[in-house]
Amino acid sequence: MNSDSRKQEAQEARWVLRAQLGDRVALDCLLACVQDRLYRFLRHRLGSASDAEDCAQAVLIQVSRKLVGLREPRAFRPWMFRIAARQASKLGAGRRREMELLDEDAARIPAAEPEPNELEDLIPLLHREMERLPANSSQVLLLHYMEGLSLLETSKVLNKPLGTIKSRLAYGLAKLRAQLPRTGEKL
Numbered sequence: 001m002n003s004d005s006r007k008q009e010a011q012e013a014r015w016v017l018r019a020q021l022g023d024r025v026a027l028d029c030l031l032a033c034v035q036d037r038l039y040r041f042l043r044h045r046l047g048s049a050s051d052a053e054d055c056a057q058a059v060l061i062q063v064s065r066k067l068v069g070l071r072e073p074r075a076f077r078p079w080m081f082r083i084a085a086r087q088a089s090k091l092g093a094g095r096r097r098e099m100e101l102l103d104e105d106a107a108r109i110p111a112a113e114p115e116p117n118e119l120e121d122l123i124p125l126l127h128r129e130m131e132r133l134p135a136n137s138s139q140v141l142l143l144h145y146m147e148g149l150s151l152l153e154t155s156k157v158l159n160k161p162l163g164t165i166k167s168r169l170a171y172g173l174a175k176l177r178a179q180l181p182r183t184g185e186k187l
Contacts, residue, residue, distance in 0.1 A: 013073035081157040137172030
């Protein structure tokens with residue numbers, strides 16, 4: 001996690017604490033801060049912009065109602081994504097794009113983290129290629145690399161075993177690596 005992510009997490013934790021004490025402005029700031037990230041996650045999870053908008057609204061309402069019960073303010077973002085994943089399932093996750101390889105096939109691919117310099121090339125590619133990746137892999141890549149969640153947190157958000165998350169990560173990275181320019185030119 002980089003310093004900007006740590007600063008953002010600390011700011012979110014402060015807003016959570018203030019919102020739990022009844023500060024409406026802090027709650028509004030917190031929800032505004034995560035709204036785009038939440039929508040992006042739901043857009044990839046559900047495959048439809050309108051479904052993602054509806055689901056995001058329902059999640060933000062649920063988050064604002066249940067926030068007082070969150071015991072660890074620094075766990076806000078994984079907690080919110082778990083709520084979002086559950087809500088997406090309720091609102092018709094079956095309408096999302098067709099899924100990737102069967103878990104048994106994907107489990108054979110070893111989960112390996114990219115090298116730091118390779119990650120610099122993969123992140124912009126991830127932004128461009130997200131729609132063309134299988135839904136399961138794109139969700140893992142989005143949560144792990146773009147949202148900074150650990151693989152264990154990602155596993156909990158998506159309610160999948162850690163091994164499945166690792167295989168989906170490896171599969172998505174392999175697909176992205178295949179798209180890297182072969183001529184050595186920068187992305």
